[in-house]
Amino acid sequence: MPNLNSGVEADYNLDEALNDWDELELTDELIDRTMQLPLLWKEEAESSIRGKRQEQEQEQEQHIESVTEEKNNTKAVDSILKTLSTDIQPALDRQSRFNKEDAFHICKMQASSKKAAIDIWITPSDNYRAKAIRYWAKEYVDCGYISKHQQGKHAKVVSLLSDESIKESIRSHFSKVKVEKRTLSDLLEHLNTVIIPEIIGVTGQVSHVTLWRYMKEWGYSYKRHSKQIYVDGHERKDVVSYRQSWAKRMMGYKRQMETYSGDNEEIVTPPSLHSGQKQIVMVTHDESTFYANDGKQQTRVAEGETVLRKKTPGQSIMVSEFQCACHGTMRQSPAWMSRTLFEAGGNREKWWTHEHMTHQLKEDAIPIFELLHPNSQALFIFDQSNNHNAYASNALRVVGMRKDSEFCGPANSDHCSNHKYRDGYYIDPKTGEMITQSMYTFVKQCIYEQ
Structure with missing residues (x-):
């Protein structure tokens, strides 16, 4: 059979019957068996043969093209x-x-x-x-030519927020607003109506999206409030210098302390002490406040059930405690221990101050420590807190000064704050001598017998 895809035009007509058996390579046996079979002609056979022929011719023409x-x-x-x-x-x-x-x-x-x-x-x-x-x-x-390269030649658009004066004005205004009241809409209104008119003399047209994008570039992020560690001044030069000297001092104290090892810190190794040295025991102090309504925030409730919780934290109890590594909470009896409970509130025990902590230290912590650790030296560690800071009763503080000259002796819980201040001094610029200077021009009869 000739190949219809070879591109050679056939020299025969499909409509004519093929009688050349030798060309078709048919045997006599095959011809005899075929002649005995009934032959049926399908009506669509003629169109099918012609359709295939036309498709083959179209494929040849497309291939040539x-x-x-x-x-x-x-x-x-x-x-x-x-x-x-x-x-x-x-x-x-x-x-x-x-x-x-x-x-x-x-x-x-x-x-x-x-x-x-x-x-x-x-x-x-x-x-x-x-x-x-x-x-x-x-x-x-x-x-006849190719256009020049245009990359990087588009018009540059500079935002008003790129100006340093506008940028500093925005940051200065934003820093003056309380954190909980900082909103992008209020800042945008202040920017378009106040900052930009003051600098360039026209009302601003900065969009909300543009200001939001620049706020991210300036380091402001929008996030949910969460409890975090307050860090202030930890990297100041004086703080770093003090921290280094404090660490060296603590390493010196460690040589005179017991060391603990093991999975449960059950192995105790005593220090190697020189003649005349005492063992040092570190005692730490901390405070914690517990509120009455400090319950669970997530509970399991039935369908349709509603649990109403009080909005206020409720009454509080503050726990102040001294602990050592060897005993934990130091105690001599169930009633006498280095732990104190304080009920804060205006109608209760007022507010916890350095005087309460000093009283606990003198009356409870030190006596119990001496009973539990004879011939040892205590090293008390306190955290940095405003409540732990205290001035001397006669310290020169402007907060407690009065205009009149009347005073009633050292300030304490039994006397008023109008106490007598210690004398000050100044340095003579000519001689460099320290000259004492009294805080009072005259002394009135004191109503408190010192």
Whole structure:
């Protein structure tokens, strides 16, 4: 049977019957068996044979057209490449006189062919660069030139928020507003109606999105409030210097302390003491406050059941305690221990101050420590708290000074704060001598017998 896809036109008609058995390579046995079979002619057989013939002819024509088109395109590309050869003669090296734009312009001309694209781009893209090559080739054929490179030549838009004066005004205003009242809408209104008119004389038109983007660049973030460690001044030079000296001092104290090891810290190693040295026992102090309504925030309830919780924290009890590593809470009896409960409140025991802590230290912690650790020295550690700071009763503090000269002796819980202050001093600028200076011009009869 002739090959219909070979492109050679057949010299026979399908409508005519084929009687040449030798050409069909049929045996006598096959012919005899076939002649005995009943032959049926289908009505659509004729159209099917003709349809297949037409499809085969169309495929042949398309194949010939594609081959011809490919040859024509190859010739056109070769012609364009020869035309461009005169424009791309200069070599692209470091000593070339062409700048970056000229180099990119030459690269675009070289990319008019597939081979040049492979030479320029080691890994060419599938879509964009192929389209760009066709566009540049068509532009050169139609116009005779290729457009200059326009990357980076668009108009630059500068926002008002990039101005340093406006930026500092925004940050200054934002820092003066309380944290819980800082909103982007209020800041935007203040920016457009106050800050920008004061600086450039017109009402601002800054959008909400632009201000939000710049606030992120300036370091402001929008997040949910959560409990965090308060850090203030930990990296100041004086704080760092004190922390280093304190650490060295503590390492010296550690040589005179017991050390604990093991999975449960059950192994105790006593220190190696020199003659005349005492063992040092570190005692730490801390405070914690518990509220009446400090219950669980998540509970398991039935369907339709509602649990109403009080909005206020309720009454509180503050626990102040001294502990050592060897005994934990130091105690001599169930009633006498280094733990104190304090009921804070205006109608209860007022407020916890340094005087309460000092009383607990003197009356409970030190006596119990001496009973539990005879011939040992205590090292008390307190955290940094405003309640733990105290001034002397006669300290020169402006907060407690009065305009009149009446005083009633040292200030304590039994006497008023109008106590007598200690004498001050100043340095004579000529002699450098320290000269004592009294805080009072005259002394009135004191109503408190010292």
